[in-house]
Amino acid sequence: MSEITSHAKVVIIGGGVVGCSIAYHLAKLGWKDTLLIERHELTSGSSWHAAGVIHTINSDPNIARLQEYTLKLYDEIEELTGQDCGIHRPGGIYLASTPERMDYLKQERAKARYMGLDTDFISLKEAVDLNPLINPDKYIGALFEPLDGHVDPSGVTFAYAKAAKYYGASVINFCPVLETNPQTDGTWEVVTEKGTVKAEYVINAAGLWAREVGQLAGIDLPVQPMEHHYLITEAIPEIVNHDKEIAVTVDYEGNAYTRQEHDGLLIGTYESPCQPWAIDGTPLDFGHELLQPDLERIAERLETAFDRMPALAEAGIKTELNGPFTFGPDGNPLIGPVPGLKNYWVAVGVMAGFCQGGGVGLCMAEWMIHGEPSIDTWAMDVARFGKFATRDYGREKSAENYTRRFLIAYPNEVLPVGRQQKTTSLYEPLRAKGAFFGVSFGLEHALWFSPDTIDPEENPTFRRSNAFEHVANEVKMVREGVGALEIANFGKHKISGPGAEAFLDKLMANKLPKTGRLTLSPMLTPKGRLAGDLTIAKIDDETYYILGSGVAQEYHRRWFEKHLPKAGVSYENASDRLHGIALAGPKSRELMSRLTRSDVSAEGMRFLDIRHMDVGLVPCMVARVSFTGELGYEIYCEPQYQRAVYNAIEKEGSDLGLGWFGSYALMSMRLEKSWGVWTLDFRPDFTALEAGLDFFVNLNKPVDFIGKQVAIEEEVQGPEKRMIALKLKNTDVDALHDEPVFHKGECVGYVTSGGYGHSVKESIALAYLPTKLAESENEFEVEILGELVKAEKMNEPLYDPSGKKMRA
Ligand SMILES: Cc1cc2nc3c(=O)[nH]c(=O)nc-3n(C[C@H](O)[C@H](O)[C@H](O)COP(=O)(O)OP(=O)(O)OC[C@H]3O[C@@H](n4cnc5c(N)ncnc54)[C@H](O)[C@@H]3O)c2cc1C
Numbered sequence: 084m085s086e087i088t089s090h091a092k093v094v095i096i097g098g099g100v101v102g103c104s105i106a107y108h109l110a111k112l113g114w115k116d117t118l119l120i121e122r123h124e125l126t127s128g129s130s131w132h133a134a135g136v137i138h139t140i141n142s143d144p145n146i147a148r149l150q151e152y153t154l155k156l157y158d159e160i161e162e163l164t165g166q167d168c169g170i171h172r173p174g175g176i177y178l179a180s181t182p183e184r185m186d187y188l189k190q191e192r193a194k195a196r197y198m199g200l201d202t203d204f205i206s207l208k209e210a211v212d213l214n215p216l217i218n219p220d221k222y223i224g225a226l227f228e229p230l231d232g233h234v235d236p237s238g239v240t241f242a243y244a245k246a247a248k249y250y251g252a253s254v255i256n257f258c259p260v261l262e263t264n265p266q267t268d269g270t271w272e273v274v275t276e277k278g279t280v281k282a283e284y285v286i287n288a289a290g291l292w293a294r295e296v297g298q299l300a301g302i303d304l305p306v307q308p309m310e311h312h313y314l315i316t317e318a319i320p321e322i323v324n325h326d327k328e329i330a331v332t333v334d335y336e337g338n339a340y341t342r343q344e345h346d347g348l349l350i351g352t353y354e355s356p357c358q359p360w361a362i363d364g365t366p367l368d369f370g371h372e373l374l375q376p377d378l379e380r381i382a383e384r385l386e387t388a389f390d391r392m393p394a395l396a397e398a399g400i401k402t403e404l405n406g407p408f409t410f411g412p413d414g415n416p417l418i419g420p421v422p423g424l425k426n427y428w429v430a431v432g433v434m435a436g437f438c439q440g441g442g443v444g445l446c447m448a449e450w451m452i453h454g455e456p457s458i459d460t461w462a463m464d465v466a467r468f469g470k471f472a473t474r475d476y477g478r479e480k481s482a483e484n485y486t487r488r489f490l491i492a493y494p495n496e497v498l499p500v501g502r503q504q505k506t507t508s509l510y511e512p513l514r515a516k517g518a519f520f521g522v523s524f525g526l527e528h529a530l531w532f533s534p535d536t537i538d539p540e541e542n543p544t545f546r547r548s549n550a551f552e553h554v555a556n557e558v559k560m561v562r563e564g565v566g567a568l569e570i571a572n573f574g575k576h577k578i579s580g581p582g583a584e585a586f587l588d589k590l591m592a593n594k595l596p597k598t599g600r601l602t603l604s605p606m607l608t609p610k611g612r613l614a615g616d617l618t619i620a621k622i623d624d625e626t627y628y629i630l631g632s633g634v635a636q637e638y639h640r641r642w643f644e645k646h647l648p649k650a651g652v653s654y655e656n657a658s659d660r661l662h663g664i665a666l667a668g669p670k671s672r673e674l675m676s677r678l679t680r681s682d683v684s685a686e687g688m689r690f691l692d693i694r695h696m697d698v699g700l701v702p703c704m705v706a707r708v709s710f711t712g713e714l715g716y717e718i719y720c721e722p723q724y725q726r727a728v729y730n731a732i733e734k735e736g737s738d739l740g741l742g743w744f745g746s747y748a749l750m751s752m753r754l755e756k757s758w759g760v761w762t763l764d765f766r767p768d769f770t771a772l773e774a775g776l777d778f779f780v781n782l783n784k785p786v787d788f789i790g791k792q793v794a795i796e797e798e799v800q801g802p803e804k805r806m807i808a809l810k811l812k813n814t815d816v817d818a819l820h821d822e823p824v825f826h827k828g829e830c831v832g833y834v835t836s837g838g839y840g841h842s843v844k845e846s847i848a849l850a851y852l853p854t855k856l857a858e859s860e861n862e863f864e865v866e867i868l869g870e871l872v873k874a875e876k877m878n879e880p881l882y883d884p885s886g887k888k889m890r891a
Contacts, residue, residue, distance in 0.1 A: 087255055087277040091118035093451070094273045094282040096260045096296050098122075099130040100236065100436040102288035103243035104444030106252045107160070112448045115251030118282070119244070120275060122259040123370050126240045128290035129408035130436060131371060133236040134313050134351055136331055136342055137438050138175050139202070139228055142492060143462035144194050144821050144833075145768075146415065149442020151200065154230050156441040157239065163249060166242035168234050173328040173343070175231025176210050178217065179224040180336040186545045187335075187491050188226045189869035190821075195228075196866070197823040197833045202228045213330040215321045216341075216348065216392040222334075231331050233342045234437055243444075259367070263299045269425040284451065286428045290409055291365045293431035294474070302421060305468055305477025306432040308365060308407040309485045310358040310374055312381050313351035315344050316398035322346050335489045339388040347401060348392075352384040355486035359478055360407040376403040410434045412472060412480030412501070414488070417465040418443055419450060422641040429465050432481075455608050459768040466638040471525030476501050493543035494819045495550075497521045497530070507571045507662055508726040514538070516743055519550065524634045524658075528572045529745035532557065545868060546816050547839070550747060557744035558751050558841035561711055565670035566744040567732055570717060571662035571725070574636035576629040576643060582651025583627055587619065590646060592771060592780040592788055596621045601691040601706055603779050605771045606642065607790025611797060613774060614642055614790075616765040620693045620706060628704070630717075632761035633658065646789075661704075662725040664732060667715035669888070670739045675716050677735040679705070683716070690890045699731030709889045710749060712756040712882055754847040755840040755882035757808035763820055763836040764806060764849050770794070772802040773851065804832065805857035809865065809874040810881070811837075811846040816867050818848040825864040825871065831856055834865060843881040848874065 092114055095102045098121030106119040121127065137154050141147040161168040179185045188204070195202035203226070210225035211217060244254050255277070262274035263285050273280045289296035297304040322329060323346045331342040341350045360374065378385075389396035411417050411432030416439060418430045428451070430443050443463070446456040461467065483500040497520070503510075505525040514520070518529035519539050531550045533539035541548050560566045578587060587595055593604035598621050606615035617639075618630040631639055640656045647654055666674055675683045681696035682688065683705075693706040701724040709715035720728055732741065750760070759765045759774060771780045771794065782795055811818065818837030823830045837848035848865060857876075864871040883889070
């Protein structure tokens with residue numbers, strides 16, 4: 084039995100494609116003391132039996148970028164190691180047979196433009212030339228991506244491992260990890276069958292066993308292995324007679340992916356209902372094994388495929404394969420440091436390891452070595468899930484995602500599985516008022532209201548939905564009178580103790596507020612990029628609340644905890660402990676004054692004041708702040724009181740015309756003010772100066788806050804790009820995000836968020852463009868669903884540019 088080393092900087096658990104890619108990237112970027120431990124031999128999870136199809140398309144552009152990186156990496160590791168990766172690049176065709184699917188493909192093509200990819204539409208005749216099996220009568224359009232193809236899954240995994248060793252990493256096989264024990268100094272003891280390794284960092288890349296390995300560290304990961312079939316046919320004459328390899332093909336409505344395998348075809352499908360595998364745990368002795376095929380389950384899908392590729396119906400089946408692989412709740416991987424667990428990282432739920440493994444490895448290595456990945460990995464960050472993502476939540480959502488793999492994901496779609504798990508005391512009363520609910524970080528919250536309907540429905544669409552007129556009414560109500568919005572879903576963090584002020588001063592780029600006041604402040608990474616766009620509230624000398632994005636609450640928790648000193652400061656994610664209601668509109672002061680005996684007059688409570696006061700019978704914390712651009716107040720209270728605050732608001736507001744509004748109206752109103760939001764316009768892809776948040780960065784404050792030095796240099800040199808607001812002309816389709824922006828026919832940037840400004844009656848978009856263009860040019864075009872829409876730069880917000888209303 085070979086010995087295992089007693090120390091390593093990083094231990095990676097799992098020698099599938101993901102673990103091997105991470106080992107390669109860590110060693111290549113400089114952490115040579117990396118040890119990969121594999122239970123059996125490399126590829127002993129799902130990696131050995133993958134279909135090996137590779138493509139760049141992904142709904143998240145940053146993941147798509149990483150897929151592009153992965154695809155291009157194969158030549159490099161093959162050349163470096165001499166290990167054959169079985170690279171085939173016949174290109175990939177994406178077929179549409181409905182107008183909605185064409186819209187989807189147009190969006191994908193649009194994204195590819197600003198990513199610099201050559202993805203483009205081809206005629207159906209060209210599609211048949213690339214894949215003579217398809218029946219063109221069944222389709223209305225085809226998109227072609229030249230980078231797509233397939234690889235040999237084992238070859239790739241071994242090539243990563245060889246390349247990792249080339250750069251100095253070690254790999255040990257036949258060595259199951261039995262325990263991972265955290266030490267008081269933040270390091271880990273990794274106990275294996277061959278001895279114990281002391282490691283600074285542990286990475287769980289255990290694929291099919293990610294849940295079991297997670298439990299060794301006391302965490303439940305919301306991922307689930309799913310059964311998946313593909314078939315390989317005998318030789319097909321149309322393939323034999325074709326002069327080149329046929330293109331990899333995805334037929335969305337036919338729910339099938341295909342690629343050439345020798346002279347036959349490999350065909351796979353994502354069936355519904357699907358079959359989660361090993362729900363109670365992946366057997367520890369499962370090795371290079373497959374599952375019993377169950378062709379009944381995919382029979383209907385196969386018939387559709389035969390109808391669309393008639394030659395298939397005649398072909399004999401050579402191989403039937405059913406193998407498990409692991410999905411996450413939204414189909415994207417879960418990577419990065421686990422919040423609340425020091426030096427424990429994961430790279431799990433990677434369901435397309437051969438498309439994404441390289442990018443995942445790169446991001447993990449950059450993040451560990453440089454402190455942050457070079458692009459925003461939010462769509463893959465493990466911190467996008469919290470306590471609500473239990474194992475069964477993971478199982479149900481992963482199964483939902485599996486069945487929806489080839490269905491269109493509409494931007495306004497709210498998926499049905501895992502709902503009403505986390506609700507507030509206002510769920511039923513707002514439901515009775517016709518709320519249409521969305522879900523954010525597990526919590527139900529109203530998106531819009533249909534006053535005459537209980538449980539309204541919204542038509543999934545890339546265009547304006549049936550919610551449009553209702554949202555218009557909500558915006559009008561707020562702009563002209565007063566509206567109430569539940570804000571339980573906002574992120575709230577409590578920082579307290581004698582060291583709180585010094586701690587926050589180091590993290591926040593703006594000066595801290597005085598007691599009883601609020602300040603807006605970005606948080607920067609050491610590279611000067613945005614780590615947060617937050618509101619700081621100073622309650623007393625030792626107590627601060629930080630208000631921010633609800634979905635990013637665990638992301639921010641991780642950031643605060645990472646920088647927490649050993650003593651003197653306490654941190655609490657108070658998001659679930661504080662719920663709340665915002666009042667907004669010119670009549671909100673009148674309503675507020677009826678709700679409290681405290682002085683809420685313009686002088687008594689100034690813009691950006693915060694204080695404790697009773698609202699009705701309830702002890703609350705009230706902030707004078709607004710994300711609508713109107714006069715407004717945010718009332719925070721403990722959850723058990725929220726219903727009483729609601730009752731008081733309802734009672735006192737009725738004769739003022741009070742109504743409730745949802746997140747859609749809020750988004751419309753913030754766009755009218757040209758304000759960005761976290762995860763779309765503000766995120767670690769941009770600096771504060773690029774995002775126009777430099778107004779809230781105080782370079783003169785004496786404290787050397789994180790990112791200050793880079794911010795100073797950027798101030799001198801000027802930013803590379805800038806966010807601008809655009810008014811889109813003559814369009815009845817709004818931009819959403821990720822639409823390319825053109826200037827004189829050239830793609831120069833992209834939209835980060837967009838929508839309709841209901842009170843100004845304009846379609847608005849926020850976009851990032853190179854600084855020179857952003858500053859000197861006024862006329863642009865935005866590609867929306869294949870159409871070029873004229874767009875004019877706005878030099879000031881369309882609504883209340885001076886901010887008089889909000890400060891009234
Ligand atoms: C039928 C099928 C078709 C597929 N087709 C494609 C495709 O066309 N394109 C694509 O991109 N992806 C495809 N996939 C998905 C792809 O296979 C996975 O995304 C990929 O294999 C995930 O790799 P991984 O490294 O995360 O996990 P795994 O491959 O499961 O590797 C995990 C490793 O961890 C080891 N391990 C577990 N526990 C321990 C322990 N306690 N100690 C030490 N080691 C441990 C295991 O032995 C295993 O080797 C397909 C999958 C299937 C099943």
